Amino acid sequence: MKTLIVHAHPEPRSLNGALKDLAVSTLERAGHEVRVSDLYAMGWKAVVDAGDFGTSASSPLKVTADSGRAFDTGTLAPEVRAEQDKLLWADTVIFQFPLWWYTMPAILKGWFDRVFTYNFAYGVGEHSDVKYGERFGEGTLAGRRALLSVTVGGRESHYAERGVAGPIDDLLFPIQHGILYYPGLEVLPPFVLYSADRVDDDGFQDIAKAWEQRLLTLESTEPIAFRPQNSGDYEIPSLELKQGLEPPGRSGFRLHVRP
């Protein structure tokens, strides 16, 4: 495998830092190539602004159109283009981050906001009344796989089916489906650690074993069965799931996973 690890924690000596280091050593020892985007260490700028688009920035700024033109004409900021190139190099992408306020830290959101430009991650393919783009299962990153590795401060029961925070799969849906599956990445089931602030040395040994096990079986892990947008499951052009396709009792985000 060629694996890109995108890492988003400010402290190298954190649980997240340890999991990132373990991923690098485990994958390299197994003969895989690994590259790391350590966003805090890189001083990654988290916000989209005119500086991203070079001479393609218009006035007034149009984020969508300008980012697409900058992508097409090679005037994107070099550090943004470098991340796009890493994605095109990789066949597997791991995101390592702590769940802060029920989603990813701002620095990682800013990686997606800046790197997933128009004409690269969205705006790809015909957009008309008979087709609405190559997305949700198709797109620039089709054929690649992604995995979230997430640490959570709260207890597992808070994120269970009836837990007060909401089920973890639903909390991660906007990332796994809305961001990763959108440009074509297949998404593997996430690796989630709860009560992350209370991990001691013994606890870490168990975690390390479980993480190594996941890393060494990535190639044989089945992705989440999200429904491809253009597979016939959705009405065109409304993109609503066709009547009768939902398994009994499912609603909301769960409609978009095949039974």
Add this chain to the structure above:
Amino acid sequence: MKTLIVHAHPEPRSLNGALKDLAVSTLERAGHEVRVSDLYAMGWKAVVDAGDFGTSASSPLKVTADSGRAFDTGTLAPEVRAEQDKLLWADTVIFQFPLWWYTMPAILKGWFDRVFTYNFAYGVGEHSDVKYGERFGEGTLAGRRALLSVTVGGRESHYAERGVAGPIDDLLFPIQHGILYYPGLEVLPPFVLYSADRVDDDGFQDIAKAWEQRLLTLESTEPIAFRPQNSGDYEIPSLELKQGLEPPGRSGFRLHVRP
């Protein structure tokens, strides 16, 4: 009312900028006090790092503990403390932003990551086996109200009950429930504009009327009926919704809204 508007768009001459300006003028004309945190204009730093915690930053950095100690001892970065003070001044908070990749832009996430510190927005109240904090309906910001005003590039049907993106209420749940309701804010139903890239002058006149109408009726608008954590609806200490409380057919995030 004393209204704080937190605004997150890089272009003042955008639809988001126009909605923010209209909110200021409409509320002031009606006799309300308004303050604005225009995050791009302020050059808001989006990422949590040791610089936020001054002399309270430990090594290795512990984001939760250090932010709480910095809050308690007055060593938080002045710009973070200033935003906390604005929240304590306000009785109503409006967040104006475009939906980027199904959630808020990084700069706004970074506002929450930095301003919602431990001992201010979380870690408040007794945490034990009989109570797990004053949160989800209680906390530092209880008695105040919040409203999301969101522009969305895609079509409304994509965000409908069966739409490919997932229902808008579910996409906003981690923000409205997980971030805003957590420290006690009551959350009003969001103001959402779809197909935002295709708004013309006539369309904007209709939007402006609808937005003014929402702004002038904020005080009489019923908040979303999220379930208070400590009201008896949840098992202690697992914080799972008690059996039998769910309306028929509801699951996932919808369990946490009272019928």
